[in-house]
Amino acid sequence: MAHIIHADLDAFYATVEQLDNPELRGKPVLVGGRPESRGVVATASYEARPFGVHSAMPMRTAVRLCPQGIIVRPRFNRYREMSRLVMDVFRDFTEIVEPLSLDEAYLDISEAVNEAEGRWPLGVALELKRRVKEETGLTVSVGVSASKYVSKIASDLQKPDGLVVVPSGDETGFLAPLAVGKLWGIGPKTAERLNAEGVETIGDLASKPTDWFARVFGQRAESVRLRAAGQDNEPVHTERVTKSVSSETTFPDDIGDTEELHRVLDELASGVSGSLEGKGLQGRTVTVKMRLADFTTFSRQSTLPRPSNDVDPIRELAWRLLSAELTAGRTFRLLGVGVSNFSDGEEERQLPLTLEGDFSAVRREWWLPETTPLP
Structure with missing residues (x-):
């Protein structure tokens, strides 16, 4: 049985800045360019997010929403350095690691799980979070399930410092009450169109007949239908052909x-x-x-x-x-x-x-x- 983790570092750039500069801790930090030069927010700390600030927002807008925010210029070399430390921790648990970016990765922990010996997915995930925190000072939100995309959805539900485990066989029930926009491949415009047809949740989507999927999604119909039903067998990729x-x-x-x-x-x-x-x-x-x-x-x-x-x-x-x-x-x-x-x-x-x-x-x-x- 597959056990896959999606690990996502919380407010990565901003957290690194707060770790390196104690004066920034507990304060709203906006990592990005200057507002007067059309800078953009790369990451906002969790202290800034209640004001409506988010990544990719023009810094000018962020400052208007959160005037007490502290602007910090990005230090990408430092972020890469911290990312390598985190990935090293991940590889202590499994060699099957698929980095997606500096701050997130998939891990296939199937070999690390041995329920007969008391090594459960929850225990592995808790140990992973503890090691990352102790060795880097960073917090990581983790989703665990039998599939990559369910784990990715799970990791986002209790941020920051979240942990959600979806037992094998419970994928459909886990997904059913979530907003349809949480599903991979359903962007804001598609979600709006589905909402207009009365499809508000992933469960609503999964209940639709096959011919409806073909009409609405065309060539993507089968992949969307399977994901809505919690079915996904894509493995964690450690190597890809370099083009x-x-x-x-x-x-x-x-x-x-x-x-x-x-x-x-x-x-x-x-x-x-x-x-x-x-x-x-x-x-x-x-x-x-x-x-x-x-x-x-x-x-x-x-x-x-x-x-x-x-x-x-x-x-x-x-x-x-x-x-x-x-x-x-x-x-x-x-x-x-x-x-x-x-x-x-x-x-x-x-x-x-x-x-x-x-x-x-x-x-x-x-x-x-x-x-x-x-x-």
Whole structure:
């Protein structure tokens, strides 16, 4: 029988800041950019949330709702460091860990559970929470069930520092009274449409006939129907085929200074190069992702003459791509660098001293303006 945990660190960025600076403890902390430069809230502490503040909210709005809030600029290197410590704790319980982001992961604890010897899912979850708290100072909300998506829903119900265990076989009863919007794949607009048809809860949804699902959800009908019934057999994935390696950062304040952009790009390219080397990969296609101050998001990409994981050619090509987009008055709120199109290892690893390529044929991909939470 499968036993799967979804573990989600509570208000991760804000909690790290409160741990590192005792003066912030017990106070409303807003991690993100400055309101005067169209900053966005990355994470709000639980002291700020009763005022209506949430992640991805413009900082200007957050300050209006919570004028006593303390704005703290993000420190992503510190958050990555703390995330590694937490993931190390997770791997003490099981090697089957699927990180979803810096602050959440799935764990398959089936091998750690042995009811005959008194090791129950609840006991494993309690020990996991205790270890994370003692070794990092962070609190983690945990959901436990036989499936990934039920565990994810469960972990969100009693935040912060929550723990919800759904016994095997009780999934349908657990889901039935919850709002239909809690179900994976049901966004706000779909939930509103379902509510208009009298479908308020997941139980209401599960009771609908098969032909109704086909009419409402089309190709997604069967997957939505099974999830509403509490049926999901997706395993916890520890390895995935790597199609690209990338790194990006969202700035707390918009950046238009060329030297600062060059510094950030250099750091991103170095990180990607190190990841490629660690994975034993060499790629040819370099992509630079950019998001402007108005949230317009687009990418530019071009190809190296030969596969590489060396930082110099990756950085040089990335800078050429970014340089072409630097115009007077244009400022950026996000920058990312990625490498893809990996070699099968048969090509000789040899790069010329200078880069070549037709930059007039750079691929262009555009997205409509959007509001996206910080990573």
